[in-house]
Amino acid sequence: MNYLRTTVRRFSAMATTTSCSPFTRAVVSSMRKLYPEALADKSFDNTGLLLEAPLDPSRRQKNSVLLAIDLTTAVADEAIKRRDSAIVAYHPIIFRGLKSITLEDTQQRSLLRLAQHGISVYSPHTAVDTVPGGMADWLCDVVTGVYGENKPSQIASCASSNYSAPTYPRPEFAASATQTSIPHARTTIHPSPSTSIPEGFEDAGAGRLVTFNSAQPLTKLIDFIGQGVGLPGGIPIAIPQSKAVDDIHIRTVGMCPGSGSGVLMRGELPDLLFTGEMSHHEALAATERGSVVISLAHSNSERGYLHAVMRNKLLQDLSQRWHAERETALQGALEEDSEVYRDAEVSVSVSEADRDPYGIMVRR
Structure with a gap:
């Protein structure tokens, strides 16, 4: 019996490393409900889950989402510092086909760092x-x-x-x-x-x-x-x-x-x-x-919409979804899996680092 339980525990731990966190999946489901991907202009756009970061059971992220228009290095730094589970970046950071993913390219470097820290990236763009x-x-x-x-x-x-x-x-x-x-x-x-x-x-x-x-x-x-x-x-x-x-x-x-x-x-x-x-x-x-x-x-x-509309819409749907999924999961979860669902808190924030590249200088 002990051997069987140990085997199940090891298998469960291995399985979690090949999928994103349940909370991130809830974020994706809420975004697809609010902003259906079928409404995006697929003739040129690249929407959906662009980076699916594997769950690391030893370092679980917070149940939080960071909203931004552009996924810049500064936004990635912000999400890593906050320990968010997901970034919803309106503009797709992956827009055209990639032949490699290296640290030399600044955008690809951000994606690699986010994956390393267990942070996924979803982009809704023209669906919004x-x-x-x-x-x-x-x-x-x-x-x-x-x-x-x-x-x-x-x-x-x-x-x-x-x-x-x-x-x-x-x-x-x-x-x-x-x-x-x-x-x-x-x-x-x-x-x-x-x-x-x-x-x-x-x-x-x-x-x-x-x-x-x-x-x-x-x-x-x-x-x-x-x-x-x-x-x-x-x-x-x-x-x-x-x-x-x-x-x-x-x-x-x-x-x-x-x-x-x-x-x-x-x-x-x-x-x-x-x-x-x-x-x-x-x-x-x-x-x-x-x-x-x-x-x-x-x-x-575009950016004001994140503050005025998207943050509240996503928070409302995601909170209901997470609480329902969490309750169901806790009733049937193995003891070692319950830690993933222990956190009932849900938060959605708008990036403080995200901004338009252009500013205005006024002559005195």
Whole structure:
């Protein structure tokens, strides 16, 4: 009997090294439920579980998830220090085929280090863009004034130059809706193919078009955008040369997170194109046709969603899922396996190291 029990214990320990932790599997299941991978644009995107780190029974990670837009070295360092079980990185760190994984490449080095520390990586990317209630709908909420005011971010001055140098302070994102939106209609610009839409996600698709019941002053919308995305101090904007900002009123707004020209520049243009980035010539083309362009720098159109929406949605679903799976597992688990399920706590945090690569220096 003792020999049999010892054999079972050894087999169990060996088995856990060839799979990720049960908590990480729960994270993946929750993400796939909230942001179905079938809604991602597989023609170019690479979504899903990109790094599955084996469970090390001797060094179990915390039941915590770190959300980020980009999985940089700094974000990897942060997750390792926090002992997270998983990183949900919106942008895929593995985007094209790899012929090798070495320490020489900085991104591959981060993946190797994360695997060594038992931290898995999941990337939802365009599934978050297209899903109802996803990033595009969050931009709709921003431009229609759903979010309340934020305090301006503080810029630290640099005494050794004539410029105020940014220390990349964290924008103060609006985390919840605090006011009623301007009356409007909202539609999907490019609906997802019907064959790929899971039940309950019928309104999925790329981009959103907001049509206000009555035209709104552009300056009012700029204030809403600054508050909602945490950049009240400055918004990059392009307007037609024959117009002044104070005189422009907006009836229709097209929105797409990230690089939105491929979604927004087809067919008739809305009065305002609101996205993360557009090329010089695309912005010129839009303004020459009479439209306004607001381009925030790529990830500034995305990061606020992690704070305002994804963190709470994932925490709610993951907590329910983990508690249910944990209760079931503890009832039938071997004594030596129960340690994996002993921790009932679940946490989801947004990275403090994650930021857009571009900052702004203001001359004194």
